[in-house]
Amino acid sequence: MTQQQEKQPLLTGYDVDLFRSGKHYHIYNKLGAHVREDAGIPVTHFAVWAPNATAVSVVGNFNGWDRDAHPFSPREDGSGIWEGAIPNVGRGELYKYFIRSQNGYEVEKGDPYAVYWETPPRTASVVWDLEFEWNDQSWLEKRKTPALNGPVSIYELHLGSWRRIHEEEGRWMTYRELAQELPEYCLFMGFTHVEFLPVMEHPFYGSWGYQVTGYFAPTSRYGTPQDFMFLINALHEAGIGVILDWVPSHFPTDEHGLGYFDGSHLYEHSDPRQGFHPDWKSAIFNYGRHEVKSFLISNALYWLDKFHIDGLRVDAVASMLYLDYSRKEGEWIPNRYGGRENLEAIDFLREFNAAVHQSFPDVLTIAEESTAWPGVTHPISSGGLGFDLKWMMGWMHDSLSYFQKDAVYRSYHQGQIAFSTHYAFSERFVLPLSHDEVVHGKRSLLRKMPGDEWQQFANLRLLYAYMYGHPGAKLLFMGGEFGQNHEWRHDYSLDWNENKHPLHEGIQRLVKDLNNFYQTEPALYERNFSGEGFEWIDHQDATNSVLAWTRKGTSPSDQLLFIANFTPVVRENYRIGVGKPGYYEEVFNSDNLRYGGADVISLEEIESYPIPKHGHPHSVPLTLPPLAVIVLKYSKEFEWL
Known part of the structure; x- marks a missing residue:
């Protein structure tokens, strides 16, 4: 930048017109405090919008906070913007704007466009720059692939x-x-x-x-x-x-x-x-x-x-x-x-x-x-x-309300846990288990769950697996990924020491594996916001408190069958309808021992039978683990087909 350019005013008439029309989307480059050099001397240009003021000045540690030391002048264009430049004021100087208004009100204000402030409870703005050597170009290039496609x-x-x-x-x-x-x-x-x-x-x-x-x-x-x-x-x-x-x-x-x-x-x-x-x-x-x-x-x-x-x-x-x-x-x-x-x-x-x-x-x-x-x-x-x-606030409220009910009462609320799919594709949704749900006496997610300690952890694993199987993006607040006991306290660290407990460690492994599962199975993200990516198998088995559904990718081979058992009872020989005869494998089970579960695991190969169920000509018999989600994936055809 030449000295002539450096001396040019930051604010032009064009800038002011855009600002006054509500269309200046980069006004942060013009208003506020901006340091330039003039013959090697730092000069800070200040500009502030204060149309009701009769006097504006800059006060700071560089002038002993003297309200009369550096008065500004208003622009003559009627914009209400006051501006001025002060030499030998540079990076790190503290400042505020002293404003006297038409009604006699006097106040010292921080800069609305300041890029740096003193650490509270101190309240001065700080003259600063935003120079930084970025090293994230490969990320920004990768970002050009729309995130919602993954x-x-x-x-x-x-x-x-x-x-x-x-x-x-x-x-x-x-x-x-x-x-x-x-x-x-x-x-x-x-x-x-x-x-x-x-x-x-x-x-x-x-x-x-x-x-x-x-x-x-x-x-x-x-x-x-x-x-x-x-x-x-x-x-x-x-x-x-x-x-x-x-x-x-x-x-x-x-x-x-x-x-x-x-x-x-x-x-x-x-x-x-x-x-x-x-x-x-x-x-x-x-x-x-x-x-x-x-x-x-x-x-x-x-x-x-x-x-x-x-x-x-x-x-x-x-x-x-x-x-x-x-x-x-x-x-x-x-x-x-x-x-x-x-x-x-x-x-x-x-x-x-x-x-x-x-x-x-x-x-x-x-x-x-x-x-x-x-x-x-x-x-x-x-x-x-x-x-x-x-x-998706409705999903969050319904899900947490349902999960807080003892399993013996869940059969009366089957519609509550299944209702979200009625509107799941009316918008592109994020499923939020956010900070708002674990503060102010609401308890942590883990301690919202009913039952004894094992059932609380099993319910939390069930909630997370159900969430990752549900259409939509996912959001989890810190601490939830390892089942923190205490609700969030902003004055304290997360209770990382709890990870030494096997059940908490199991929750963390579960979330890690669910994230990996989410990213490696196209059926979970390719049609995340489309009804074509979801189909109920059965949402009406209130007697057993079981839900079963299919997630579908763009390829017919990318399909996952989710079966969720919302009770602590093992369901033997539970039959699920499938559209394709052959062998299925269990690719995920939230009751796995590595997560702290009871390790009720199905056979390596689950064979379908020509027994009609759920509108399909074939079905598979399953053992449903307690308070858990299992996920099946088509493995191979019968060898004699």
């Missing part, structure tokens, strides 16, 4: 509590320390992706990152932006994709954050019936304001651009779609047609998905949407929201 198995993770350093008073691991262990572990376990609970800077650690103040900054609790890049790079080198939780639904009202930014409700609605979230006591973005749309959509693209992120899981989409979400009558304002749909949020989500997929067609967008809103994963052109995947 297996998607996601390991959901909270960075501060995955593993802690016990020798150092239980401190959390840094990004670089995580990079030494997490990729290897994910590779060992067979997960295809990790999903981080929000890494964006958040003042309250106990919010798990869902109360964001620094949307453009990975939290400094674990290191610098480059340290976070190092972790992502290491995961990519191991062949693991990285998904981030993204929270465009609400933000906290901490004074240094976005709330009441320039003495006006700039980012949020002014009316609390639109701008205040009753569940989380936080502010709701004004999606109808163009500059806010530029802020949010450019933030989404920022993580994909600067940090090579492979997917964004959008939190609390339902709270965005419905104006009356968690509100009583009289506590919300209908849309212009008198309805409850948030038309501005719908437009925003569609624009977000369109922008992401235009710039990064190989990146996944995932909606946490807990209602039956139609077309969440349908194309925008046909009226959908344009997401790639949606969390």
Whole structure:
């Protein structure tokens, strides 16, 4: 870059026009703090949107936090953007914006576009750059093959509590320390992706990152932006994709954050019936304001651009779609047609998905949407929201409700465990066993299970095998992969010592093998989101609490038969209809001794007989192990055929 180019203003009139129209998807390159050099001297250019301000200045450790030392000037284009450049201010300097508003309100705010912040509870922004030498080109090339064409198995993770350093008073691991262990572990376990609970800077650690103040900054609790890049790079080198939780639904009202930014409700609605979230006591973005749309959509693209992120899981989409979400009558304002749909949020989500997929067609967008809103994963052109995947919350609620029932009562709830297939192909779904299900007294997945210790572990193995046999992508929260006893506690490490117990070790082996099975059997992923890939054999045997179904790949030879026994009773000579005569082999059994099971295993070769069953001319007699799933695969024809 020449000195003449370096002296040119960062913000052009074209930039401002795009920003004001809600179409500047890379405004992070213009607003905020950007360091340049002028004749070898660092010069930081600052720009902030504060249209209600009468005065704006930069305060920091470089000027003794003097509000009068470095005043800004507003642009003359009426954009409300204030800007200025300060020499001899470079990387590592702390700063905030002092803002005096038209109503006399005075405040010191962090930079909405800061890429680095002080570690909470300190609240200053930090002048920083994003220079990093990436080594993940082969991963990015591989990523061009759409992920939805293959297996998607996601390991959901909270960075501060995955593993802690016990020798150092239980401190959390840094990004670089995580990079030494997490990729290897994910590779060992067979997960295809990790999903981080929000890494964006958040003042309250106990919010798990869902109360964001620094949307453009990975939290400094674990290191610098480059340290976070190092972790992502290491995961990519191991062949693991990285998904981030993204929270465009609400933000906290901490004074240094976005709330009441320039003495006006700039980012949020002014009316609390639109701008205040009753569940989380936080502010709701004004999606109808163009500059806010530029802020949010450019933030989404920022993580994909600067940090090579492979997917964004959008939190609390339902709270965005419905104006009356968690509100009583009289506590919300209908849309212009008198309805409850948030038309501005719908437009925003569609624009977000369109922008992401235009710039990064190989990146996944995932909606946490807990209602039956139609077309969440349908194309925008046909009226959908344009997401790639949606969390299947109904499957999660029904499955956990069913599994928590004692086996003696399950025969009365056969429809509950089978119901999800009625709508399994209405969207492209992720089956989530997430962090939300193992906190706040809900107990761990293991301790949700009924029965004695053996039955609890057997039920958990059954749940996981049933999940991997069910159509859809998979998601499992950390600790679940080895059946942690205690529910998740964000202030503590996972209880890794439990892996020394054979039953916990068995759960871990099971999940590892299920991931491998998922990735090596085309029947489990080729038609994961199509009804052509699934067929019931029998879902009506409530008396025995047994389900049987077929998963199908694109080749007729790629078929798997799943049989699930939801009771602790061994079922002898249980007959399943098959469409093809010959020999079948048992290719998976969750009751295997290596998983801690009772080792009720079928013969190496299971012969079919011309005894009609389940609408098929042939059937196979099976021994169903207790609280277990077995999987059969066609082996060979009869030699005399």
